[in-house]
Amino acid sequence: MPPEKVAYALARYSRSPDSIRESVEWVRTHDSMKFLESFYFQYGHASIADLGHVVLCFEGISELAATEAEDEQLWDGQARSSRYQDFSRSGFITPPDLSGNDAALYQASGEKLLATYAQIHKRMSAFLAERLPRPEDMKPDAYQRNIAARAFDVARYTLFLGIPTGVGQVTSIRTLERQIRRLKSSEYAEIRDLAEEIGEACARPPACTWDEKTAAEPLAPTLARHVEPDEHTMQSREDLKLWAAQNLPAISSEASERVDLLRPTDMHSEIAATLLYPVTNYSFRALYEMTTSWSAARRNEVIDTALRSRSRHDDLLRGFRGGLYAYDIVMDIGAYRDMHRHRRCQQYRQAYSGRLGFDTPASLIEAGMQTSYEGVMNETLATMARLPEPAAHYLLPFGARSRFLFKMDFAEAEYIAKLRSGVKGHFSYRQVAWDMKQKMELLEPELGRLMEATPPSVEDPLKR
Numbered sequence: 001m002p003p004e005k006v007a008y009a010l011a012r013y014s015r016s017p018d019s020i021r022e023s024v025e026w027v028r029t030h031d032s033m034k035f036l037e038s039f040y041f042q043y044g045h046a047s048i049a050d051l052g053h054v055v056l057c058f059e060g061i062s063e064l065a066a067t068e069a070e071d072e073q074l075w076d077g078q079a080r081s082s083r084y085q086d087f088s089r090s091g092f093i094t095p096p097d098l099s100g101n102d103a104a105l106y107q108a109s110g111e112k113l114l115a116t117y118a119q120i121h122k123r124m125s126a127f128l129a130e131r132l133p134r135p136e137d138m139k140p141d142a143y144q145r146n147i148a149a150r151a152f153d154v155a156r157y158t159l160f161l162g163i164p165t166g167v168g169q170v171t172s173i174r175t176l177e178r179q180i181r182r183l184k185s186s187e188y189a190e191i192r193d194l195a196e197e198i199g200e201a202c203a204r205p206p207a208c209t210w211d212e213k214t215a216a217e218p219l220a221p222t223l224a225r226h227v228e229p230d231e232h233t234m235q236s237r238e239d240l241k242l243w244a245a246q247n248l249p250a251i252s253s254e255a256s257e258r259v260d261l262l263r264p265t266d267m268h269s270e271i272a273a274t275l276l277y278p279v280t281n282y283s284f285r286a287l288y289e290m291t292t293s294w295s296a297a298r299r300n301e302v303i304d305t306a307l308r309s310r311s312r313h314d315d316l317l318r319g320f321r322g323g324l325y326a327y328d329i330v331m332d333i334g335a336y337r338d339m340h341r342h343r344r345c346q347q348y349r350q351a352y353s354g355r356l357g358f359d360t361p362a363s364l365i366e367a368g369m370q371t372s373y374e375g376v377m378n379e380t381l382a383t384m385a386r387l388p389e390p391a392a393h394y395l396l397p398f399g400a401r402s403r404f405l406f407k408m409d410f411a412e413a414e415y416i417a418k419l420r421s422g423v424k425g426h427f428s429y430r431q432v433a434w435d436m437k438q439k440m441e442l443l444e445p446e447l448g449r450l451m452e453a454t455p456p457s458v459e460d461p462l463k464r
Contacts, residue, residue: 011035036049050172050174064190120155138462157398161396173220177227248282261439264288273287323409324407329403348404353384357381360373380397416433421456430454
């Protein structure tokens with residue numbers, strides 16, 4: 001059944017003594033659009049929209065757009081893997097708001113990155129094959145796949161946010177509505193266009209069907225007519241950015257710790273610090289210590305600035321959501337793409353910029369490619385500085401470092417540390433997961449001892 005009809009049938013089922021079979025037959029002969037207009041949009045029974053789920057696939061969108069599309073807590077999906085697919089032949093997306101000399105500069109830099117990506121993969125494949133001979137009990141084709149995957153783990157550092165990818169997702173209608181509103185308020189033209197396309201797709205019959213019976217009706221036509229941009233989030237971001245520029249001192253130096261863990265005890269200060277985190281370059285610790293030193297009136301000034309544009313229909317901003325523990329993490333973009341999948345966290349990121357430099361994999365140095373790699377990375381970051389924002393963000397390589405805040409409870413911290421530190425994982429986020437455990441042991445020794453994690457020194461490169 002089309003998602004909106006599923007929602008109608010299950011909602012009626014909860015409000016009627018009829019069996020589900022009888023409710024489905026009822027829905028076949030009644031207008032679900034009229035029902036949703038009355039109960040979902042007029043009466044605010046948003047839980048009805050949780051009962052219908054929509055499957056959407058985004059093809060040929062940038063890695064930047066994919067990251068933004070996936071940024072929903074109640075989201076299930078998969079994106080193309082940088083470990084198992086060769087991205088050297090896919091080209092790259094030029095932001096629609098770049099033209100003339102800027103577009104030419106961007107494209108020349110993108111081509112150099114992809115050429116380096118292909119060179120690194122070729123060299124790393126040979127280097128790893130020399131270092132890791134095939135075990136007798138491993139079949140040749142499995143061995144070659146493992147070697148290729150580990151070589152891609154290194155080569156991906158020169159992929160960048162303009163690389164095209166594909167994403168498949170399953171969401172409820174309510175989550176999809178929230179996603180469209182958020183994407184429509186994006187600073188990136190590609191993402192705003194994507195939001196419009198999602199709405200258009202919902203108003204049409206499905207593109208791929210199991211049989212002819214399911215092909216006739218549109219997916220979610222009522223939803224498609226009622227989704228406007230999230231003006232509050234967009235305006236709040238600009239208001240907070242201006243407030244921070246006018247009221248916060250310039251940063252003399254940035255903290256060098258890759259993983260920092262706090263357990264905030266003052267909720268008022270934590271909310272103010274969290275609201276300011278995405279619109280500044282400050283570490284979360286610096287912001288939290290700053291806001292705790294302020295008066296309540298000063299903290300309220302930040303909060304009131306964030307809420308100035310809120311209407312009675314807008315939810316509280318994400319910055320008001322919390323977690324017992326706050327991990328402030330400086331990591332490369334590739335690692336973030338992997339860690340971003342953890343939905344039981346409240347996640348925040350600072351603006352992409354390249355200001356924190358980039359990582360150089362140890363195995364790449366051992367393979368003798370450090371000079372060529374660091375040369376193209378430095379050149380790329382210099383080119384980014386010459387391009388207008390936000391289009392320049394598309395050129396940010398996966399190896400570039402950026403700052404991210406993850407708030408979570410202890411159970412999620414334990415889960416991430418155990419899962420992401422395993423020998424099958426990428427060496428970058430393995431280090432992050434191990435550091436998360438180490439920081440917890442320092443902050444909460446009796447809890448930290450419960451976190452199972454595999455040290456990065458324990459390796460099994462031929463295991464996937």
